[in-house]
Amino acid sequence: MKRFSTLISALCVLLATACGGSGVRSADDFTIEIYTPAYASGFAIRGTDDDASTLITVRNPWQGAGDVEQHLLVLRDGAEAPAGFEGQIVKAPVRHVVCMSSSHVAMFDAIGEVRRVSGVSGIDYISNAHVNEHRYCGEVRDVGYDTNLDFELLAAMRPDLVLLYGVTGENTVVTGKLRELGIPYIYVGDYMEESPLGKAEWLMVPAELCNVRDTGAETFRGIADRYNALKAATATAAAARPRVMLNTPYRDTWFMPSSRSFMVRLIEDAGGEYIYTKNDSDTSVAIDMEEAYLLANAADVWLNVGPCNTLAELTAQNPKFAEVPAVRDRMVFNNNRRQTPAGGSDFWESGVVRPDLVLRDLNAILRPETAGTAELHYYKRLE
Structure with a gap:
């Protein structure tokens, strides 16, 4: 009788485990900080005492999001999804991932896991060498854009996870169809970070998904150390701060x-001074052409001049540009040195994960006396 009671107790335990996984029932049960971001504000990674599973929480991943949270449960070691859990669920390590932003591809590349990327959006605009080497054999597929996603292709691919990005809100057409297909997804809000290092720190999300948390932390620590060392060296240099103009007209x-x-932030950390002081909101603002010309005329350096590759192309937009000091002094630089034939810029891809290299470029442009002889990586001078 005693043996029978013991058997019944054991069966109850097994049934409870099978029906509910661990003791986890909701996001509130994940209370142990597995990784605490030092610079990023948009994500957190937490765990429990029950097993090795973790919860990735993403906060406000698009403009105008006031109090949005999304949860991705990352299961490990055979753990089952808990009953009643509300959120997306994946098993780690993920094998096949679709990246809807080029910066997501760069994150996987930075931690040595880019082979897990099997789908991208706009493959002609991706700079990553692995993607370009494997696109023609079908190992990396182009799944389309926004609401024009190729859901038939996604259904055939059966990726473990789709990494999305949102501009002004959730694309419910896409997420609804992904739920219908049973394909997990999560929004990645790296572009919402105001800190350059905060953007780069999002590489810890792919690191968590790939079971290479320590590699991710070491990679990011190296990026942050190099960035902060250059920032500190620039801050101690006694020199006037060049005034910097940004952008050109868009439509x-x-x-x-x-x-x-x-x-x-990058300009200031590189020793420059942003010339437009009227906007301290969380978005860009439109100014008229006359004000833009006055600002450009007062700037020492002009950066990020859209599609322009030469000074002639820049001045063709407006002949008055030829009169501004930055143009006369050949102090116009564009961030399109590394560009795909279709026009995709690696500045917005790997540059998101390597702000230390971007800062080195800007330091060479704004403080050439302290920058040494390193060649520009993302920027080029317009001639």
Whole structure:
């Protein structure tokens, strides 16, 4: 009788485990900080005492999101999805991932796991060598754009996870169809970070998905150390700060980023001074052409001049540009040195994960006396 009671107890335990996985029932059960971001504000990685599974929480991954949270449960060691859990669920390590942003591809590449990327959006605009080497044999597929995703292809691919990005909100057409197909997804909000290092720190999300957390942390630590060392060296150099103008008209409208934006942070950390001080919001603002010309005329350096590859192309947009000091002094630089034939820029791809290299470029442009002889990586001088 005693043996029978013991058997019954054991069966109850097995049934409870099979029906509910671990003791986890909701996101609130993940209370142990597995990785605490030092610079990023948009994600967290937490665990429990029950097993090795972790929860990735993404906060406000698009513009205008006031109090949005998404949860991705990462299962390990045979753990089952807990009953009643509300959120997306994957098993680690993920084998096949679709990246809807080129910066997501760069994150996997930075941690040595780019082979797990089996799908991208806009493959002609991707700079990554692995993607370009494997696109023609079908190992990396182009799944389309936005609401024009090739869901038939995605259904055939059966990826473990789709990494999405949102501009002004969730694309419910896409997420609804992914749920219908049973394909997990999560929004990645790296582009919402105002800190250059905060953007790069999102590589810890792919690292968690690939079971290479320590590699991710070591990789990011190296990036941050190099960035902060160059920033500190620039701050101690006694020199005037060059005034910096940004951008060119886009469809007859000139947008100037916020003084809180990551690009302005980079300029300031490289020893420059952003010339537009009126915008401290969380978005870019439009200014008229006359104000833009006055700002450009007062700038020492002009950066990020759209599709322009020569000074002639820049001045063709407006002949008055030929009169501004930065053009006369050949102090116009564009961030399209590394570009695909279709026009995709590696600055917005690997540059997101390597702000240390971007800062080195900007330091060479703005403080050439302290930069040494290193060749520009993402930028080029317009001639």
